[in-house]
Amino acid sequence: MSHAHHLLKLLLLLLAVLAGSQPHGAVAAKFEVKDVTNKTCTIVELLMNFSIKYETVEEKEKLVFFPIPEDAVVSGNSTCGKGSSESSLLVVTFGTGHSVSFSFSRNSSVYYAEKLGVAYNLGDKHIFPDARRNDVSFSSESTGINAQVNTTYVCMTAQEIQMANATVVISAARIEAYVPGSDYSKEETVCEADKTTSTTTVPTTVTPTQPPTPKDPVSIKYNVTSSNGTCLLAQMGLQLNLTYITKYNKTGVEIINIDSNATASGFCESTSVGLSLKSERTSLWLFFSMVSLKMKLQRSLI
Helix, strand or coil: HHHHHHHHHHHHHCCHHCCCCCCCCCCCCCEEECCCCCEEEEEEEEEEEEEEEEEEECCCCCEEEEECCCCCCEEECCCCCCCCCCCCEEEEEECCCCEEEEEEEECCEEEEEEEEEEEEEEECCHHHHHHHHHCCEEEEEEEEEEECCCCCEECCCEEEEEEECEEEEEEEEEEEEEECCCCCCCCEEEEEHHHHHCCCCCCCCCCCCCCCCCCCCCEEEEEEEEEEEEEEEEEEEEEEEEECCCCCCCEEEEEEEEECCCCCEECCCEEEEEEEEECCCCCEEEEEEECCEEEEEEECCC
């Protein structure tokens, strides 16, 4: 087995720790909504990745992945609302006719990010080069995000929001609506997923069950291509070595090889590339930047 293969296996062992962390080199996008007096009312800072399912000209379903780009901007359709109980809206536009929106509401003690909406233009041949339709589609779903008034909602853990034909993964999130000052409040409301991650401990007295000796993973060729050409060529065998706590408080170990049945897709950006490998039991993201490689597991394997 080659040195590169051993290194890749070692990196994959870190996935349980890296889950919910942001890709190296990726910068969270920050958006602010201001009222007519130029006072900030909403601040949203996060990493956001999209997966969109669409129908091709050959009448086949296809899945495409892309992040919110660095040049995304706050739309003039964003609003602060006129009263402390009135809804507010953040709309961010990017690319050729795409947008994402958060709608907020509040009561006397809690504010809510009630809905996340995604509008995507199937006529954008850069992202949807073989789409059968050319219209703008819209999907929305509840977020489950809420926080105490005058606090900043913080959630580093990746959160997946599934819609009809779109899935949005949010991570490294810092959000505040109805901002009382000019910037984030000092007090924070930390999401439950972050609390679980920070407080879970592994019993030191439990001995892991040794798994059977695994077979070496098959070396598979992958490529990621956009309208500008191929941005990634890779040939590698991928193996996940998982350690987890069972419901009986025992330590389990499982080894999973990523095989040729995994559906491969990805995205190309000017300084980064993403490769997604999805199968029945796994969803694995590999992020490449100009100077480094980091991998992130978007959802549970088991």
